[in-house]
Amino acid sequence: MTWDRVGRLGISFLWQTCNLFFSVWGVRRQRGRRATVLICMISAIYGIFLLSHAGNMLPYHTALWRSSHKILTGAVTRLPVISIGNTLYLENANPQDGTLNNTPKPLQPNVVYITLRTKRSKPANIRGTVKPKKRKKYYGRTWAGTMQDLEKKTERKWTGGNEIPSALHKNLISQRVARQSAIRIYSGNAPPWFTREDISAMRVLADTPINQIKQVPSSQLHLLLIENNQTLYKQSQVTQSGRIACPELCGVIKQPLDMSEVFAFHLDRVLGLNRTLPSVSRKLEFVHDGLPCPVILWDSSLLPSDNNTHSSVKLMWGTYQQMLRYKCWMNGKAPKPDMGCTEIHHQEWCKMALFDFLLQVYTRLDRHCCGFKPRKEDSCAQEGLHLKCNNPENIYLTHIIQRRHDPRHLVFIDNKGFFDRSEENLDFKLLDGIQEFPESAISVLKSHRLREKLLQSFFLDKIYWESQGGRQGIEKLIDVVERRAQILLTYMNAHGIRVIPMND
Known part of the structure; x- marks a missing residue:
């Protein structure tokens, strides 16, 4: 019987076997039918392989045939394969001693090599087994969540994951503090409401080594002057009015109870008023x-x-109320001499009233506490100033400051705010006579993004962030300002206050 006859009989047998499988399993399970087709296809290919190999079998290929037969039938012995360029070669076996010859021989072109990969079956779903938790999809993060991560990274970077070092390592800590800035900017760019001058001043105030600290010769004895190594204090620079001409960047240290000055600076920049001096926290x-x-x-x-x-x-x-009625310097019109206007632009009072109401700073426009019920610890109550509210027309405004080269604009100083004042005891006298508010500030209050921007802004000042109890403590302060902002918007609608651009 020839090899062709054997191959034809084998193919006929396999085909009958496939028909039998179809008749038994094809009706019951669709998946079984697919598996049967796959087995039949493989068997047919295997039969073609036997037929083609049998027709080309030569006597001196007996050893090679046996080796390849062992590979296809699952034997352990494998036939070495050499790859040269894009051509595969088999190492010839020596028919005399059974050893391998290093002379490469091309594979037979009519031989089909098949690699079967077993399909990985799904694990059985057994009751009681604990399935791994699925990873939640990432839909983006808010700035507050990002800040928490950055804060943790900063804390780990600061302490190295350990507890606070003992007093023996104070020198090492001071060196690390000197190298690491207390102004945290991670994205490469500061928030857009800060200018380059603001960031530069904040870094100097927060990080510059101090050379000397001297008391400022003025009536406010609690003010102190910071001088860095590049700024030398000279007694000859003290003017008769008690002012000091500092040739470089200097700073004034205030009491720890005046930390609202830092809050006021960030609120001023977020609202786009830009009337306060840069302020940071420092230990x-x-x-x-x-x-x-x-x-x-x-x-x-x-x-x-x-x-x-x-x-x-x-x-x-x-x-002051007369100036508000005349709207001095509004729309570029010069006021008449009998109006009693100063060089201060009308829009400056609108910005100050908005700013002071949100923080309840009464020391500028209502020093005598005529617009609310003061507490015993308030300065107006201790000095008895609130008793003079019967004649408010003759009460002086305080802390109204201008610059020499720019007397038309105001500079907000001594911005001590009060966050513990109840909503039933707010000072609405600060809004008397105001008929316009800046569009940039009101748009921030209406956009519901005041909290997000303030958190992003406060995060820059690491010392202030930590001194207020982190995000949880700062959020409480923002809650107070947000409620006052809603009250202010209601007041505007009730009194018909307009919103106009105030870019000057």
């Missing part, structure tokens, strides 16, 4: 027992202030 071991305290940029260009009103221009409440 100084030799000042205030190392407690965090606000450090405010010293601006020698401010006009000298009066010792009684601490203002560069004297204004009474009655004159």
Whole structure:
């Protein structure tokens, strides 16, 4: 019987076997039918392989045939394969001693090599087994969540994952503090409401080594002057009015209870008012027992202030209300001499009223506490100023400051806000006579993004962030400002206050 006859009989047998499988399993299970077809196809290919190999079998290929037969039938012995370029070669076996010959021989072109990969079956779903948790899809993160991660990274980077070092490592800590800035900017760019000058001033106030600290010769004895290594304090620079001409960037240290100055600076920048001086928080071991305290940029260009009103221009409440009615310098119109206008633009009062109401800063426009019920610890109650509210027209405004080169704009100083004042005791006298508000600030209040922007802004100041109890403590302060903002918007609708662009 020839090999062709054997191959034809084998193929006929396999085909009958396939028909039998179809008749038994094809009706019951569709998946079984697919498996049967796959087995039949493989068997047919295997039969073709036997037929083609049998027709080309030569006597001296007996050893090679046996080796390849062992490979296809699952034997352990494997035939070595050599790859040269894009051509595969088999190593010839020596028919005399059974050893392998290193002379490469091309594979037979009519031989089909098949690699079967077993399909991985799914694991059985057994009751009681614990399935792995599926990873939640990422839909983006809010800025608050990002800040928490950055805060944890910063803390790990700061402490190295260990507890606070002992007093023996103070020198090492001071060196690390000097290298690491307290102003945290991770994205490469600061928030858009800060200018380059703001960031530069904040870094100097927060990180610059201190050379000397001297008391400022003025009526406010608690103010101190910070001088870095590049700024030398000279007694000859002290003017008769008590002002100091600082040749470089200097700072003023205030009390730890005045930390609202830092909040006021960030709120001013977020609202787009840009009327406060840069302020940061800093810890100084030799000042205030190392407690965090606000450090405010010293601006020698401010006009000298009066010792009684601490203002560069004297204004009474009655004159101030008259200026609001005339809208001095509004739309570029010069006021008449009999209007009693100063060089201050009308829009500056609108910005100040908005800013002071959100923080409830009463020391500028309502120093005598005539618009709310003061507490015993308030300065107006201690000094008995609230008893003079019967004649408010003759009450002076305080902390009205201008610059020498720019007297038309105001500079907001001494921005001590009060967050513990109840909503039933807010000072609405700060809004008397105001008929316009800046569009940029009101748009922020209406956009419901005030919280997001303030959190992003406060995160830059690491010392302030930690001194207020992290995000949880700062969110409480923002809650107060947001509620006051809603009250302000309601007040605007009730009194018909307009919103106009105030880019000047």
